[in-house]
Amino acid sequence: MLSVRDLHSYYGKSHIVQGVDLDIGAGEIVSLLGRNGAGKTTTLKSLVGLVSGSEGRVELDGRRIDGNRTCAIARQGVVLVPEHRGIFAELTVEENLAIAERRGSGRTRSAVYDLFPRLAERRCNRGDAISGGEQQMLAIGRAVLCSPKVLLLDEPTEGLAPVIVDELIRIVRGLAQEGIAVLVVEQNIRFCEAVASRHYILSQGKIVFEGTSDEFGRASDARETYLALGSPGKSAGDAQTIRQGINQ
Amino acid sequence: MASMLLSQVANGVGIGIIYFMIAVGMSITFGMMRFLNIAHGGFYLLGAYVGFELVQQTGSFWFALVGAPICIGLVAWLSEPAFSVLYRLSHNMQILATLGLALVIQETVVLVWDTVGKHVAAPGGLVGAVAFGDFVYPRYRLFVICVGVVLAAGLWLLLERTNYGAVLRAGTQSTDDIELLGIDIRRVFAATFGLGAGLAGLAGVLAAPIRGVEPFMGPEALAIAFVVVVVGGLGSFFGALAGGLLIGIIQSTTSVFWPAASGVAMYVGMAAIMLIRPRGLLGRA
Structure with a gap:
């Protein structure tokens, strides 16, 4: 590969x-x-x-x-999840995912929420208002939306x-x-x-x-x-x- | 006296809205690309002149109001790759290069339209004044305020409610992290640069019936945009709005009490805000 x-x-x-x-x-x-x-x-x-x-x-x-x-x-x-996670502080969890989502890719936000139910609960929180673990999940979920x-x-x-x-x-x-x-x-x-x-x-x-x-x-x-x-x-x-x- | 003050505050809002349109593009380009564009005043200047020319050719202010900003925005959008070579340079180099460009734009305007100022008439329906009881106010200025309010609302929706806006806000934090998501940040830059230039162009057309059109309005707009951006906070949309309105109101109310000081009042206001909030009203870093 x-x-x-x-x-x-x-x-x-x-x-x-x-x-x-x-x-x-x-x-x-x-x-x-x-x-x-x-x-x-x-x-x-x-x-x-x-x-x-x-x-x-x-x-x-x-x-x-x-x-x-x-x-x-x-x-x-080839999608990198960087060490600093690259979560956008001013964007909500939902927006962080939305900018990575691509129509027709088969990967959707709702699938990411299924994978990480905690993110669904934090959907409206800003990127800097979630825990480190949630940030890592968001970073991985966002990378998955890029269809890696x-x-x-x-x-x-x-x-x-x-x-x-x-x-x-x-x-x-x-x-x-x-x-x-x-x-x-x-x-x-x-x-x-x-x-x-x-x-x-x-x-x-x-x-x-x-x-x-x-x-x-x-x-x-x-x-x-x-x-x-x-x-x-x-x-x-x-x-x-x-x-x-x-x-x- | 109260009515006069009220009318000056309304004037301030009208001027402030124009300042906001000039400054918001510069603020966002700087916030996102760290690009200090001294030639931004040139877009305002070109907007005013292209607007003037369209009015001359077509006889329609409305056509000019829509056409000129689109022209300026398109030209800026298409020429953004040429500007992008400056992004990597130091701010000193950016200032030198774009100052040169500003002079080229200004002198080109002089060559094409000469140095004598031009008059642009407000469209027929917006001549004269409206009265609200004792308070009488020019229709055209009221129209400018309405355009500004609609525009600010539209921009807010664009920035806060669309994916493009989210990418733009994210881009002020880190462009590498945007690219890692497969988003071509250069295309976003180019569109944003065009949008900012188009807004400055729109400000030029709107200002034309109020203050006329002359080749040296670029530096003036630039100075004001700087003050507005510094007062409001670099890279902040609402900062540019608040800064524009504040500076507009300070300027026009001072002109009632102490006309001689109206030019310097905005700098005093800026210094005062710098002392209280060094990052500007809504600035982050």
């Missing part, structure tokens, strides 16, 4: 992303992990044309999209209560089941292990690990070196518990 080859990005003279390759298939959830400053957010922004100094080949269903403008990339189906083929989520669980994180896990899995490819950038490994089937680790702008969840679980060296986890085994156990909890 989305294929990225030799992606390089620069902010001024700093070489932030140094030759990243990524592949995400339809309906697949992939995580991109790494420490602060590893280049994760810059990678996502580069994919949607928000970093002017970036090079490389980005293909969506075999068609090149690199070099296109951000709005064109979004229309083609590939959804890029930048730190979706940041600052959210565990119960809301569980809700997000359910939502993200549901979107993948509809065939949407999801790339999640996260610090929260528990979340990544719960949703993603493959993982990439980014360090100093380069991919230093790539593997399935099983391989990721066994790669304690990579985890320790590049993610600096106190106790990787425990974390994997947590994810196991979450998975079981959700399957029940």
Whole structure:
């Protein structure tokens, strides 16, 4: 679905992303992990044309999209939910959704309200008068209205209560089941292990690990070196518990 | 005395509505695109002259009232891509470039229509005055107030009740976040720029029967638009409305008590508001 080859990005003279390759298939959830400053957010922004100094080949269903403008990339189906969520403070929840809704796309506001009933209750509230969790749901709901083929989520669980994180896990899995490819950038490994089937680790702008969840679980060296986890085994156990909890 | 004061307040409202039309376009272009357009007064000037010319050619003020703003708006809308190269520049560069453009517009007007002022007559039905008891008021000025009220209501509906308006309000917060939703912000900019220019053009046509038409009305309009935008708050629709009305009323009531000070009164008013509310009456940031 989305294929990225030799992606390089620069902010001024700093070489932030140094030759990243990524592949995400339809309906697949992939995580991109790494420490602060590893280049994760810059990678996502580069994919949607928000970093002017970036090079490389980005293909969506075999068609090149690199070099296109951000709005064109979004229309083609690569939609980013940024770390700051990008909710418009002066607009109501309803208006935030309405500006993203497109006639004939099959995605409607009422479907988003079905997915996030809390948003329906907050419909008339301003974007800055809802909680962080509601803002994240609004941001994802709004991205869904853009009919994404590939959804890029930048730190979706940041600052959210565990119960809301569980809700997000359910939502993200549901979107993948509809065939949407999801790339999640996260610090929260528990979340990544719960949703993603493959993982990439980014360090100093380069991919230093790539593997399935099983391989990721066994790669304690990579985890320790590049993610600096106190106790990787425990974390994997947590994810196991979450998975079981959700399957029940 | 009371009747005179009332009439000056009404005059102030009429002038204020015209100020609002000039300023609102500049305020929104700045709020959304961070683009400081010194040539905005040129749209007002061109509106007045194109209006004058249409009246000359067709004999119909009504045709000019509709036609001139549409002309100005269309030209601005189509030429917006040329302006857009300025968005990325510093404000100093924007001021220099658009100041140059303002002079080009002004001198072009002089070339085409020469420096002598022109008179535009109010349409037949709006000549003379209406009396409300003791209070007598010129029909044409009353008409301007009515147009302003209808226009302000229409603009409010456009901004608050349509998707275009929502995108516009959102765009003043972040243009990148708009683009992430697949909305082409440049097209929204271009339409908004055309709308703002058309409104300034409409102000020019409406002002023509009151103050005549002359090539140097652009800088005057620009100075007023600046004051209105600063008083009302940058990027705020209601700020431009409140600022326009306030400045119009201050200006026309001062002219009763102290005519010599009426020119400077609006700057004093602006300074006072800056001291109390540095962001302007309805400004955010």
